[in-house]
Amino acid sequence: MSDSPAARLQVLFEGHRLTPTQRRIAHCMVRRAADVPFLSSVELAELAGVSQPSVTRFAVALGFDGYPALRRHLRELAPAEAANGDSLNEYQQAVEAEIANLRHLAEVLADPAPVERAGRLLASSRPLPVLGLRAAASQAYGFSYFAAKVHPDVRLLDEGGTMLADRIDAAVRAGASALLCFALPRHPREVVDALAYAQGAGLSVVTVADSAFAPVAAHSDLLLPAAVGTGLAFDTACAPMLLGRVLLEAMCDGLPDAQARLEEFDAGAAARGLFVE
Numbered sequence: 001m002s003d004s005p006a007a008r009l010q011v012l013f014e015g016h017r018l019t020p021t022q023r024r025i026a027h028c029m030v031r032r033a034a035d036v037p038f039l040s041s042v043e044l045a046e047l048a049g050v051s052q053p054s055v056t057r058f059a060v061a062l063g064f065d066g067y068p069a070l071r072r073h074l075r076e077l078a079p080a081e082a083a084n085g086d087s088l089n090e091y092q093q094a095v096e097a098e099i100a101n102l103r104h105l106a107e108v109l110a111d112p113a114p115v116e117r118a119g120r121l122l123a124s125s126r127p128l129p130v131l132g133l134r135a136a137a138s139q140a141y142g143f144s145y146f147a148a149k150v151h152p153d154v155r156l157l158d159e160g161g162t163m164l165a166d167r168i169d170a171a172v173r174a175g176a177s178a179l180l181c182f183a184l185p186r187h188p189r190e191v192v193d194a195l196a197y198a199q200g201a202g203l204s205v206v207t208v209a210d211s212a213f214a215p216v217a218a219h220s221d222l223l224l225p226a227a228v229g230t231g232l233a234f235d236t237a238c239a240p241m242l243l244g245r246v247l248l249e250a251m252c253d254g255l256p257d258a259q260a261r262l263e264e265f266d267a268g269a270a271a272r273g274l275f276v277e
Contacts, residue, residue, distance in 0.1 A: 004100030005033035006227050007107075008077055012062065013213065020218070022058045024048055027213040031185065031230055034097075037074035041067040094231035101227040101239040108225070109246065118180075118206045118222055119250025125178040127153035129171040129203075132182040133160050133191050139182035139208070139237065143244045147251065149265050150258040160190045168198050178204040182244065183216040184228060184237055195219035208243050210235075 013026050028048035029036045036044065041055040044067075048055070059070040088096060109115065122128055128151055132140025137158040144156040155171055157164060168179070179198045183191055195205050196219045207220035210228045217223050226243040229236035252258040269275060 004097070004104060004227075005036070005077075006030050007100070007104040008074075009033050009036070010104075010212065010225075016062060018058075018061065018213070021050055021054050022061055023213045023217065024215070025050060025055060025058045027211050027215070030211045030213065030227070034231075037071060037077075039071075090231065094229055094236065097231050098229045098236055098238045101229060102242065105226050105239045105243060112250075114222060114224060115243075115246055115250045116253070118224060118247055119252075120254045121178040121204050121206055121222070122147075122180055122247065122251045123151070123254030126175050127155050127171050129155045129157055129168065129176055129179045129198075130182075131157040131179060131191070131194060131198075133158065133188050135186070135235065135237075136182040136184040136191075136240075139184065139240055139244055140180075142241065143180070143182070143248065146245075146248055150248075150252055150255055150261045157194075160188070160194075164190070164194055165197050168194065168201060168203070172201045172203065176203060178206060180247070181205060181207045181216065181220070182240065183207055183209040183214060184240060185210055185235055187215045192216055192219060206247075208240055208247070210237075210240065 009030050025048045041052050045052045045055045056067050059067040064070040130140050130144045140158050144154050148154045157167055192215055198205055199219055204221045207216050207223045209216055212225045226239035
């Protein structure tokens with residue numbers, strides 16, 4: 001596994017049945033992985049928006065005597081990480097954190113089964129709605145742009161409001177069987193509500209999120225995690241973007257005419273002089 005703080009936390013949480021409140025704490029810890037070993041239970045509770053006793057119960061659920069024991073465990077793993085980063089400025093540290101996120105993603109993809117399953121679900125959905133609001137809108141747009149080259153009917157849902165449920169309904173009426181969602185911090189409540197609505201309408205929800213403990217997990221039939229970088233004023237999302245391209249590849253494998261569609265597009269683009277060589 002990757003030696004990044006976020007990756008170590010993901011491993012620590014795996015295999016535990018967590019309550020919604022505990023999942024919220026876990027998500028907060030992954031987001032603030034570098035700081036967590038040095039936070040008190042009160043500080044962590046404030047960051048996660050839960051009570052201090054909830055943090056204590058969370059630590060016990062992970063097999064520790066209490067939060068101090070959990071923090072000691074995390075501190076034992078932290079010094080090497082800190083020493084390696086001492087000579088780097090904040091911009092370099094942000095890049096190194098993204099490299100660690102990409103390494104972790106590569107390790108997760110050692111088991112291709114979840115992505116392959118997602119690719120089949122997306123390929124078979126006609127139409128294919130792709131949801132992404134606020135910070136995740138660019139991820140949804142990028143996926144939709146390329147997916148439209150090989151998929152016959154991709155519908156981008158990048159605007160919220162009262163029309164969002166109507167557009168999900170329209171996709172279902174047209175024959176959609178799955179919805180792809182990109183969900184990144186900060187997670188809009190509207191996205192969680194939209195996924196619950198989509199599931200209620202009978203769609204299989206595939207979600208790319210920053211953590212397996214993200215708020216959208218409860219309304220995702222298949223969640224594929226890809227961590228975001230949090231070292232700068234605004235999050236960086238290299239790993240979610242790359243996972244989106246991997247999903248595109250898996251979807252193409254489920255579309256028998258994908259190569260023919262690409263060749264048709266290339267021929268048309270050449271005839272129109274669309275691109276400068």
